[in-house]
Amino acid sequence: MTSTIDAPPTPHVNRPFLLPSLYAGNARSVMERGILSTAKTNWLIVVSGFFEPVFYLLAMGIGLGSYIGAIQVPGGHTVPYAAYIAPALLAVAAMNGAVFDSTWNVFFKMNFGKLYDGMLATPLGPFDVALGEILLALARGFVYACGFMIVMQVLGLNLSWTAILALPSVLLIAFAFASFGMGITSYMKTFQHMDWINFIMLPMFLLSATFYPLTVYPEWMQVAIQAMPLWHGVELVRGFTTGLVTSAMLWHVLYFVVMILVGMTLTTRRLKSLFLD
């Protein structure tokens, strides 16, 4: 090539302190790629993801809520039904956005697109790829959350100024689900496997104190649900939007921090063993 371009910048890698052979400090480029491809091909799915919780809120919260009235929460407070389920739907939206991006999207890229083979032939390491994809899922979850928060504000369902803290909570929840989802997806080889994800997601959505308090269940079932991540997300977000903030909410935060650490470790290891054998 007779080049008219000035001497090219040499690609250089800032050797990071952590995971030097697995990380090139360039997760941003993976995110950029995702934004570009989403903007050109998948924007309809992105838009539909915003409306889903809004429809639930209108149907269940406003519609059904007009029959139910207020609901009593632990601590003796009562909360209007719509304001009770809205934060739960926000947590669910964060979960759904993060899980879709980190499972179905990743599944296709791994098994059909060969995208990661291409990425890992560049300086990018498995940790860059995992982090980039997860941050993208997170960004999407955050956009949904902001939209939904606006709807909640307009409908008067944010009962306290602490509602603003629901946004970082949503990021935490999305991060946890995305990092874990991507790790689990790396084991999936067929569409049947992918159905298992729905098999777990749907009951979690319906049962995690989303539409009514946990106290309606027998003791053993309460424990089972409290072990699942969505319940922690629902309680955390609900605490902030209703203003019923307690120190017990720190446990929810801790739950998600642990989930993120485990999820990121799992995902990076899996990507390494799959693509850098």
Place this chain on the structure above:
Amino acid sequence: MISATNLTKKYKDFAAVDGISFEIAPGESFGFLGPNGAGKSTTMRMIGAVSTRTSGDLSVIGLDPNEYGPEIRSQLGVVPQEDNLDSELRVRDNLIVYGRYFGLPHSYLGPKADELLAFAQLTEKAKSRIDDLSGGMKRRLTIARALINNPRIMMLDEPTTGLDPQARHILWDRLFRLKEQGTTLVLTTHYMDEAEQLCDRLVVIDKGAIMAEGSPSALIRQYSTREVLELRFGSNRNADVATQLEGLAERIEVLPDRILAYSDNGDAAMQRVIELGLNPLTSLVRRSSLEDVFLRLTGRSLIE
């Protein structure tokens, strides 16, 4: 540039690469020639720092790939055996986004992408979808993509497999230009004509081990005769006739469909076949190729 000593890759008990040693100098065009499953791709993956070796030593641009994967990969251009272009992005975006993976700035990547599209003869396809490209175009785009970071080493795994002859020649021309510019080329192939066209030096590899090493012409000189007489007597007669041909060539190979008689003077050998009264259905005198070298070394054909 690249140096390997007793390089070994084992998957459980199976040794895909079994203690191979080689050196590749800067600016050299080096080939791994061998049949499918010989260990070529595994070797390429280890050089490309996407597979860790089981034992032995390997150094790429002075670094150990097991420890310095990102650093080494930043200096490589990789053309994999199977195209893995990003089908969710348009042709030009494929180049830009790939360049971003190397941490290169947009200001550099824009003009560079246009330059590479011209090099790959894809300027008019800049906005096309990947799925709308022909096989040859995809290959050229993959090569253009691999050049986005001005790699010091270009790694090509079976670069022309599955392409029609015309597309192959266009590709060889492009690769030859890179070689002229001093890029180190490392390629695998099971086509001997490709190896003869592109490689300064190559190793013949079979079952994970190196069988021979040298320039294509030196290998042919060492392991074969100058010319080969190919005779076909029909599949029933080939084996019978072969015994009568003993002594009229340096070496006789009987293949299922034909007999190869190795001789420095193919026409003279043909003359004697006629004098013996053997009437071949077809006969052909040709120069020896790497295929003959491979047959001699392994007793098997390169493409099975």
